[in-house]
Amino acid sequence: MVSIATWNINSVRLRVDQVVRFLEQEQPDVLCLQEIKTQEQSFPFKAFDALGYTHHAVHGQKGYHGVATVSRIPMREFSRHDWQANGEARHVGVELLDKGQGMILENVYIPAGGDLPDREVNPKFGQKLDFLQRMTGWSEQIDRPTLLVGDFNIAPLDCDVYDHKALLKVVSHTPIEVEALQRLADAHGWVDLGRKHIPAPERNYSWWSYRSYWRQKDQGRRLDHMWASPDLAAQSTAHRFVEETRKWEKPSDHVPLITEFAL
DNA sequence: ATGGTGGGTAGCCCA
Numbered sequence: 001m002v003s004i005a006t007w008n009i010n011s012v013r014l015r016v017d018q019v020v021r022f023l024e025q026e027q028p029d030v031l032c033l034q035e036i037k038t039q040e041q042s043f044p045f046k047a048f049d050a051l052g053y054t055h056h057a058v059h060g061q062k063g064y065h066g067v068a069t070v071s072r073i074p075m076r077e078f079s080r081h082d083w084q085a086n087g088e089a090r091h092v093g094v095e096l097l098d099k100g101q102g103m104i105l106e107n108v109y110i111p112a113g114g115d116l117p118d119r120e121v122n123p124k125f126g127q128k129l130d131f132l133q134r135m136t137g138w139s140e141q142i143d144r145p146t147l148l149v150g151d152f153n154i155a156p157l158d159c160d161v162y163d164h165k166a167l168l169k170v171v172s173h174t175p176i177e178v179e180a181l182q183r184l185a186d187a188h189g190w191v192d193l194g195r196k197h198i199p200a201p202e203r204n205y206s207w208w209s210y211r212s213y214w215r216q217k218d219q220g221r222r223l224d225h226m227w228a229s230p231d232l233a234a235q236s237t238a239h240r241f242v243e244e245t246r247k248w249e250k251p252s253d254h255v256p257l258i259t260e261f262a263l
Numbered sequence: 264a265t266g267g268t269g270g271g272t273a274g275c276c277c278a
Binding site (some may be wrong): 010011013014035037038062063064065112114124127153209210211212214215250253 | 264266267268269270272273276277278
């Protein structure tokens with residue numbers, strides 16, 4: 001069995017103790033992190049090494065964004081993409097070399113896209129769509145068993161948000177984004193493991209805004225995803241959201257996802 | 264219901 005986790009941690013240095021707690025509790029073989037918000041030289045390698053996660057691929061930058069994959073299975077860095085050609089650190093890929101040998105694990109942080117869903121008045125929205133389009137072209141070329149995970153910043157299904165109608169004009173759930181994400185899925189035949197294991201319309205949110213906690217309502221969205229190549233998807237045996245991390249002190253606004261594979 | 268909260272950074276940006 002090989003288990004893979006993904007988590008938008010919203011500063012790995014601030015929350016390194018929570019990452020340690022998660023790894024000790026859930027024992028995934030590999031953890032993909034997004035929004036590490038640090039350069040590689042400031043990444044807390046020692047905390048991971050102490051738990052046996054001695055293999056690292058860190059693509060960071062100062063203050064913003066940044067992704068990292070840590071593993072207790074030997075691996076090598078496989079890819080590093082800048083889909084916007086603007087220097088932002090949002091994608092790192094690895095190849096597993098021992099257990100799960102041959103699996104490619106692509107860890108991505110898709111841009112949030114700003115507030116207004118109109119590329120004419122909000123360039124960030126256009127950049128998000130362009131990012132998806134470039135990933136779509138890349139997906140067409142993939143010819144190895146691949147797992148694509150991370151914070152996609154899109155909740156595609158009606159049941160992936162707390163109020164579908166209310167969010168149709170809110171970036172993360174607009175039809176134009178959902179259609180772009182569907183084109184990305186179709187380009188490789190990506191299988192949405194979240195919905196393979198937790199079929200619609202069951203609730204499985206992965207993110208809640210910090211700005212809505214006071215409402216005391218469950219206003220979540222499913223922004224984080226694990227997508228597998230068709231043959232690899234057939235080998236997934238379990239998948240879960242670890243929602244209890246929300247109860248920890250000063251939590252990330254995202255919760256971790258874990259998938260197990262019979263490999 | 265057009266605010267609100269959080270993180271990193273350094274004289275605001277990003278989410």
